[in-house]
Structures are given as structure tokens and as C-alpha cells.
Amino acid sequence: MPRYLGVLLEIGLIVFCLIECIQAPPGRVRNLPTWAWILLILFIPYVGPIAWLVAGRPTAASAGRSVPWPATRTAGFPEYERPAPDDDPAFIARLAAAESDSDDRRLLAQWEADLRARESRARDAEQQPGDGSDGLRPPGTP
Structure with a gap:
């Protein structure tokens, strides 16, 4: 079982990073073009996905957001913020x-x-x- 844990961890990391890389806006990806990150994630085990997480994926500031959730309690629905x-x-x-x-x-x-x-x-x-x-x-x- 411990022998398969490393393989499962690698596959999970690759899948996560690959999906995140594909869904990232092209202008927001850092340091390399998106296609280069995809190749790096797929063909260099452990190092490629970790490099994407550290140096490639867009940060919250580069994505144009200051926080990852809406600042209001109503999750961005202004009709709930008006008084009844x-x-x-x-x-x-x-x-x-x-x-x-x-x-x-x-x-x-x-x-x-x-x-x-x-x-x-x-x-x-x-x-x-x-x-x-x-x-x-x-x-x-x-």
C-alpha cells in the first residue's frame, strides 16, 4: 500500500495542476506560456506540478482580486443588501x-x-x- 501512495499522490498532483493550468486565464499565467506549463506538468513528475504551484499559477493580486470571496455577507447579491x-x-x-x-x-x-x-x-x-x-x-x- 505505501508503495502506491507515491503514485497516487503524483497522479493527483498532476491532475490538479493540469486542470488549474488549463482553466487559468492566458494573460495571468506567470513566467511561461500556458502550453509550456502543460508540457512541464505532464512530462516532469513532481517538479513540474510543484513548479506550477510555486511559480506559474496566477496569484490573487494578478487575477484582479484582493480576496478570494466577496467582501459582503450576501455573496455579491446587492438586492439582499437593500432595506426591505x-x-x-x-x-x-x-x-x-x-x-x-x-x-x-x-x-x-x-x-x-x-x-x-x-x-x-x-x-x-x-x-x-x-x-x-x-x-x-x-x-x-x-
């Missing part, structure tokens, strides 16, 4: 002053009255066959 509307006293005052609720109730009552009137007219028209002037056909006509 119910935290704003002016918003709450506008809600209290608005009488949209009473307007909505009045409109709903009007719609219900109109619906009841149309239903009663439709029931009356069904009970009394008309001449068709009310838009309803007598029963049994196509």
Missing part, C-alpha cells in the same frame, strides 16, 4: 394614508352586484323563452 420596504417609515405612512383597500372593496362589491344582476337576467330568460333580442336562444334551437 417595511423597514422604511415613509413607506408605511404611505400605505396607511392610501385608501386603495376601500376602493378595492367598493369595486369588488360593484362587480358582485353586476354578476348577480346578469345571473338573474339569464335565469329569467331561461324561464321565459324570448324572441332572441336579449342575446339568448330559446331552448332546443341550434
